[in-house]
Amino acid sequence: MNMDKAQKQIIDINMEENRRSEIRKIFDRTPMYNLSALEIDGRKIRVSKNHWVIDFASCNYLGLDLDPEMDDDVSSNIKKWGVHPSWCRLVASPEIYDELERKLAELIGTETTLILPTVTLISIGVIPALMGKSGVMFLDKSAHETMYEAGKIARDSGAELESYKQDDFATLEDLLIKHKNNPRKLIIVDGVYSMTGDYADLPKLVELAKKYDAMVYVDDAHGFGVVGEKPDERNPQGYKGNGVVKYYGMSYDNIIYVGGCSKAYSSLAAFIGCTNEMKKFLEAFATPYDLSGPCPTASLATMLKGLEINEKRGDEYREKLWKLTERAIDGIRKLGFTVINKTGFPIVSVVIGDTDKLIDTANILYEKGILVTVAPFPMVKRGEECHRITLTSANTEQEVDQLIGAFAEIKKYLEK
Template sequence: LVASPEIYNYLEEEISNLVGTEACVIFPTVTLISIGVLPAFVGKTGVLILDKSGHETMYEGAKIARDNGATLESFEKDDFSSLEEILKKHESNNRKVIMVDGVYSMTGDYANLPKLVKLAKKYKALIYIDDAHGFGVIGENPTNEFPLGKKGNGIVKYFGMEYDNIIYVGGCSKAYSSLAAFVACSKEMKTFIEAFATPYDLSGPCPIASLSTLLQGLNINKESGDNRRKKLFDLTSRAINGLRGLGYDVLNKTGFPIISVLIGDTEKLIKTANMLFDEGILVTVAPYPMVRKGEDVHRITITSANTEDEVDKLINAFSKVRVNKIDPLHQS
């Protein structure tokens, strides 16, 4: 006999309760969800509508669906006029799915869910939200005291919305540092996914060790998550203000702990990354063609385990880059 360990059932119930859905299906990764669930949703005749700024894994899943016969359309982030034109074009198709990030992985921007949901309901489309970065960080009832919200239950709850026409995908490798991901949905949709999303049957399961770390992470979230997120926001604001004070163009409008510093030139990007590393700072480089030409950035991720002294060290390292006259091409 083949069966899932009991921890699966327990975690799926815990996550469902946290995000506020009827049910939840755990997969090993968000990538497996995208390449399995998206083709299952639209079959051979449906329409997938991709936000061009969305994560590459959604595009990979959409290409599989397209190769099976589905239609793939795309629109620029926040271009709701173009999105509505596409929805009108396919108004008679009953299998339409709009694909967006909840929190965009390079800028920390939030998807404009209120506008997306309004359009999706008008044209009877589903919204597939990849909230790999948002889950565990942003959540319900944001206030001045808790700008990221509470509970870390994701972008939908951050906006105080329901899941009527939303398929919510969360990743656990970011905030929870665990090899797991999930689809939060209705019980009916869970049954559909288990039956028709190929990776659910044919890929390997999550290691029990990873599920155990996720379980402990959820316990920590209950005990001290909101205070950790408050600290996280404060540290992020300190970093953003410090970098902007040095003249750097920082691509962050939300205070989410993804900070992209615009350099604008691949050669300078690599050179400054090495200089920062020599100062004890490891940044993620995003050169062309990972991003558009002239939009090369250093991507910095702040965690609640960081300290004010470490953030000050980061700012000081970037100041030394400026002193050595290896300046970004674009300055604020």
């Protein structure tokens, strides 16, 4: 099929002016993008007739995607509600939503929750709703790009978008002072940062929010299910997996909490933890509530089952995940690599620092049977190009050792 002139112009111009063209150019240089998974065996994936890779790119942190109990109630719920009741949530929702929203609220400790399909949809619907025509946003520059996109949508409606570097609280406070008379102020951060595994300093952020009568919007897409309350020596990431707010032992005063279910819980859903009054506001003002399709029935069913499994053995999964992550970090650091991880969260970025070398080393990993997320500029800053490893409790020590062995081969290549 020949491409028409209009399509070609759009693509060519964007390739010239948009930095994401760097990603498109890499497609033809490594097999590590756009793989088709032909078969799985635990965390191993067959990607061609005779080639298998070990998956260190998935964010199924608790390994629930492979837990044999996860699909127990899927068929019965589909028989009850159909595959995909396609009401928008404003019109109607299957009763399973009420049960799941109640259980999520009990887990994280909010009055209520509101479920929508994805964290991205929540951001692009909730942030503009909160900001209206004249609010002001304070965006952490290291926060997920989808929140920047949401901020631009809000800005188009008249809101103002400011930004500051991660943990630069002096600049943030200056900006809050600058806008102190604006009654709608929203500080926007990741709960756990998606490339480093750093935790947002919520105590400091909320202290500033209370001082200047602002809210903190916390995108805990990665943290929910992994990070939780009462961290100790046995499990430094805490227990129950009830999110970064509970990790710090905080209340939800001045916080809008967003949790994702597609990572630790392997289910297509996300939610806002909030007060009952805020929920009613968002049901009226957040566009995904009335302009988006809902979550598939199977995803709601697996999320419910996931919460049940979390109660029974979630902490066991998290303890194993911590130990596997430590093993990977220690092994790769001993090879002499710069590893970005100071929390022990199962996001481990290994810096290569050059796009050409990044591609060459990605190909070595592929040949050695390892799948990671290859992160060139503009996914990260120039000079910080890296391989992002994500571990899950379904990985094994032997697989982690194979990962370390593959990086040993990379070290030999880089030292030539």
